[in-house]
Amino acid sequence: MITNNKLDKSFGPIGTVAGITIFVVGIILVFFSLSGLFLILLGAFVGFSSTSTLIDFDKKRIKFSNNLFGIIRAGRWLEISTNMKIGIKKSNKTWRTYSQGSRTLDISNQDFRIILYDSSNKQIMPVMKTETLDSAKIEIEKLSNKLGLGLLDLS
DSSP: OEEEEEEEETTHHHHHHHHHHHHHHHHHHTTTOTHHHHHHHHHHHHHHOEEEEEEETTTTEEEEEEEETTTEEEOOEEEOOTTOEEEEEEEEEEEEEEOTTSOEEEEEEEEEEEEEEOTTSOEEEEEEEESSHHHHHHHHHHHHHHHTOEEOOOO
């Protein structure tokens, strides 16, 4: 059984809105000019590209992938060994954009990430994101049992 855990949009929320807008404008312009094809490709890349993690529980492997255009997965599978651990880390991301009037718009996103660590407690990749610490603790227990991984105590 393979599960797909969506993580982030590659260009953040502002880039996603801008990319989808360019994509729609490209669809409209393609009826009038071939330059609309360029806008469709650019908008699809910026608007739909994202990151995710695939977990194959049967073969005990994991894959961090960049989803180009939202559909082309780029990444390599990593075999999960018994000396790996998983832990919880708080994530604070802020995206900033500037308007023509030099005003800033900040969009903050706080969540909790379940991270895969190697035997020397170095981060390998994010596995999953959750909104609350309680849900992260529940998910980390499930993953630990299914994959046979130890828990990392960061306190």
